[in-house]
Amino acid sequence: MAADPEAALELLRSGELEVHGRVTSASNAVLYCTVTLDGLTVPCAYKPVAGEQPLWDFPDGTLAGREEASFLVSAATGWGLVPPTVMRDGQAGxxxxxxxxxxxxxxxxxxxxxxxxxxxxxxxPIVRADVGGGRTALLVHRDDERLRRLAVLDAVLNNSDRKGGHWITAPDGRLYGIDHGVTFAEPAKLRTLLWGWAGEPLPDEASEVLGRLAGALDGALGESLRPLITPVELDATRARVTVLVRGGRHPEPSPDWPSIPWPPV
Incomplete structure (x- = not known):
């Protein structure tokens, strides 16, 4: 179903949502559900606004909108890195x-x-890690094209929480990023494990995608994002894309913000 985003979006928007349980490991309310339309049933995750925990650096009740906004930006890149996501009403609002x-x-x-x-x-390499007993190890990630695309997307989204558990490899080999509630802040908040390409030139493919994305943010994509993030955050997103296009390099960690999420996995 993820391979057919339009069909998935219609199913998620219009199908009958049935709650089966709660994902207890999540900090905010995440309900495991199924959605059914025209005899087709698929599993989904429902994150009600009412179940969001307040954060000091994000306005209350805005995380769900940021999740959908992240999907829209991902879809505009053509990389399909975020599973189909919609805002809708459910049993918990x-x-x-x-x-x-x-x-x-x-x-x-x-x-x-x-x-x-x-x-x-x-x-x-990502960072040296203390593994106890006075020993250290090198935390690393694969030099993988799928992860590199995700690193570029996170730079656009200003993702503040790219943990190792926030991506999933599907059985067809595709990589998906999940949990995008803390994205699109105006100040630089990029916090990720995907620093292996920091400072390196962007691949030609990424530069081309970012160029198209810049135009989309000034057009239909920007209009789609307006109900989901603030005008200031939308302007900051455009500015991040402009910096990436003009600089042509992966961002480097900021000295003014923790670069690694906690816990990292």
């Missing part, structure tokens, strides 16, 4: 409903702890 992506338990690991002397071939 308005919130986002997102297509549930079942992880591939056999997929290769994308992060690892390795010898502090340096990453193994095919891996990129």
């Amino acid at each position: 308005p919130g986002t409903v997102q297509l549930w992506i079942e992880p591939d338990d056999e997929a290769e690991e994308l992060i690892d702890l390795q010898d502090p002397a340096g990453p193994e071939p095919g891996w990129l």
Whole structure:
């Protein structure tokens, strides 16, 4: 279903939503549901606004809108990195409903702890980690095109919480990013594990996508985002894309903001 976003969006918007339980590991309310339309039933995650925990640096009741806004930006890139997501009413009031992506338990690991002397071939360093007993290890992620696209998307979204558990490899090999409630803030808040390309030139593909995205933000995409984020946040998003296009490089960690989310995984 994720491979057909338009059909998935129609199902999520118009289908009958049935709640089956709560994802207890989430800090905000996340309800595991199914949605059914015309005899087709698929699993989904429902995040009601009423279940959002207050945050000091984001206005109350805005996380769900940021989730949908992240999907819209992802869709505009053509990379399809965020599962289809809509705002709608459910049993607990308005919130986002997102297509549930079942992880591939056999997929290769994308992060690892390795010898502090340096990453193994095919891996990129993130940070040295204290593993106890006076020992350290090197936290690394794979040099993977899917992760690199996600790093570019996060730079656009100003994602403040790209933990290692906030991406899923599906059985078809596609990578999806989830949990985008703390995005689109005006000040720089990028906090991620995907620093392996920091300061490196952007791939040609990413530069082309960002160029198209800049135009879309001045047009239909920008209009779609207006109900979901503030005008100041929309302007800041345009500015981040402009900086990426003109600079042509992956961003580097800011000295004024923690660069790694906690917990990292």
